[in-house]
Amino acid sequence: MVFIIDSLTLGSCELQCKVCMQTFICTTSEVKCREHAEAKHPKADVYACFPHLKK
Numbered sequence: 930m931v932f933i934i935d936s937l938t939l940g941s942c943e944l945q946c947k948v949c950m951q952t953f954i955c956t957t958s959e960v961k962c963r964e965h966a967e968a969k970h971p972k973a974d975v976y977a978c979f980p981h982l983k984k
């Protein structure tokens with residue numbers, strides 16, 4: 930049961946870069962997401978990597 934709870938918690942607490950599919954914990958700040966996008970995908974829009982940042 931503990932494992933099931935843990936997997937659910939992790940599953941709902943995860944961010945994923947939509948370009949390279951790298952995952953980040955949900956507490957990753959917007960700044961860190963932007964840094965990832967700029968470092969790894971300079972040609973891609975940050976919102977292409979992390980659509981959740983778009984308000």
Ligand SMILES: [Zn+2]
Pocket residue numbers: 946947948949950951965966969970978
């Ligand atoms: Zn990426």
